[in-house]
Amino acid sequence: MQGRRAVLGVSVTMASYLVSRAINLSVTIILARSLGPSEMGILAFALLAVEIFDFLRDFGLRETLIYDRTEDPRLRTTAFAMIMGVGLMQSAALLIFAPFAHGLVDDPVIVPVLMWMAVLFPINALGSVQDALLQRGFRFSALALAEVLGVATKAAVAISLILYGAGIWSIVIGMLCGAAVRVSIVWLASDWRPHGPSPTWEKARELFRYGRHIIASSIVNVVQMRVDQMVIVATVGDTALGIYYVAARIPEIVILGVNGVITKVVFPAFSNLSHDAEKLVAAYRTTIAASMTLIAPIGLGLAASSALVVHVVFGAEWDAAAPVLLFLVLSGIPATIGWSSGDIFKATGKPQYLWILMTIETIAVIPPILIVAKVSGDITSVAAVMFFGEIFAATIRLLTLSKVSGIPVSATLGASVRPLAAALLMALAVYLFIQFNPLGLAPGLLVVAMILLGAVVYAGTLAVIDRENLAYWYHTVFGERE
Structure with missing residues (x-):
């Protein structure tokens, strides 16, 4: 029953994610076509700054509330007070930093943009406890509704303002409106309110004992995930x-985000199974197989068609982004292989291993990125370093998982090999189809035909080499196995 709830949770959450990210991608495309590389660089810097200052979001307490076994109301009121305090501190820190950002970005508009974006932190903090409790209770429909309506609001406001000629301010105002709508909905969906027992230092210490490892992971994660962009803006330019x-x-959007969606569901599911090693390993293997079934065709398909996709979707002025896209989508494959190990560590009360591994991974990748960016000034080379960094990260995560949790490397690789094989065959078919273009299709129609061909080849190959996995998912979603 737990497995079925998790799968249904993944289905609902994934559906909402796909809808919301399709909307987000549409906004990105419209912005790219209307702003151009220079103004997009300013926006990218602003979003990067917000993400850097967001490393303390929730103070690691959301995961603590999901992991909590006591359901103590004092724990929740204490968590709410702490999260709001952190949100206000983040906002103040970004306000202080904003005037100095002009030293890194030539356009002075970056200063007021960052000042308004600082409002995002307390808005998001208002809904963190409700978000955690809805996730803990497997109420993914409510979370999905909040996510989709929040993103839809952001898109509607941003696109309207883009058409009005507001430029970069369109996305700033859209983000603030979208965040407010999302928080309002999770408050309406949750029956918890910040009242009752007053926050206590005892509960704060209890929360921090688990949460400090999540905080450490968050800090390292920001550096690890954004070190390439930090180095590029510092050495090559905005x-x-x-x-x-x-x-x-x-x-x-289509790779790392999907893994994040799966984490939202499998982390509470893994936590509930942490007392039963056999079931936990089975759930882990199922998660890896599902992740790779989704990610492998996306990553390898985009790698095979990166030049065509960038040209058609963003326009000719963005063609330089194609080789960067190739390496970054390939990075999603090893990233997915090592991703769920972190959920196992957190679910079994060992979150310290996650941030320690992430620290090692980050330290290993920073020097080569700095050297490559400084010497070559080539953003494609930076993307290539990120790809090899993900391979290294996946390797040490699987080795650590085997030693700490007793889940052998073969369990992860065995669950990954068939989806990868099917995706490789699909990518080859797509690449050859694009190169020869036997039907003489225009670029836009070629993209559509490529997607259809890839879907047929991938699904057909899986039906031949991975029938058991497909049958499992069919029976899990539509009925119990006999």
Whole structure:
């Protein structure tokens, strides 16, 4: 029953994610076509700054509330007070930093943009406890509704203002409106309110004991995930950052984002199974197989068609983003293989291993990125370093998982190999189809035909080499196995 709830949770959450990210991608495309590389570089810097200052979001307490076994109301009121305090501190820190940002970006508009974006932190903090409790209770429909309506609001406001000629301010105002709508909906969906027992230092210490490891992971994660963009803006410039950002948006939305959605469901599911090693390993293997079934065709398909996709979707002025996209989507494959190990560590009360591993991964990748960016000034080379960094990260995560949790490397690789094989065959078919274009299709129609061909080849190959996995998912979603 737990497995079925998790799968249904993934289905609902994934559906909402696909809808919301399709909307986000549409906004990115409209912005890229209307702003150009220079202004997109300013926007990319602003979003990067917000993400850097957001490393303390929730103070690691949301995961603590999901992991909590006591359901103590004092724990929740204490968490709410702490999260709001952190949100206000983040806002103040970004306000202080904003005037200095003009030293990194030539356009002075970056200062007021950052000042208004600082409002995002307390808005998001208002809904963190409700979000955690809805996730803990597997109420993914409510979370999905909040996510979709929040993103739809952001898109509607941003696109309207883009048409009005508001430029970069369109996305700033859209983000604030979308965040407010999302928080309002999770408040309406949750029956918890910040009242009752007063916050206590005892509960704060209890929350921090678990949460400090999540905080450490968050800090390292920001550096690890954004070190490439930080180095590019510092060494190559904000226009180059704009090109890199546009290329990075696709894998962030369709690969890393999908992994994040799966984490929202499997982390509470893994936590509930942490007392039963056999069931936990089975759930982990199922998660890896599902992740790779989704991610492998997306990553390898986009790698095979990166030049065509960038040209058709963003326009000729963005063609320089194509080789960057190729390496970044390929990075999603090893990233997915190592992703769920972190959920196992957190679910079994060992979150310290996650941030320690992430620290090692980050330390290993920073020197080569700095050297490559400084010597070559080539953003494609930076993306290539990120790809090899993900391979290294996946390797040490699986080795650590095997040693700490007793889940052998073969369990992860065995669950990944068939989806990868099917995706490789699909990518080859797509690449050859694009190169020869036997039907003489225009670029736009070629993209549509490529997607259809890839879907047929991938699904057909899986039906031949991975029938058991397909049958499992069919029976899990539509009925119990006999």
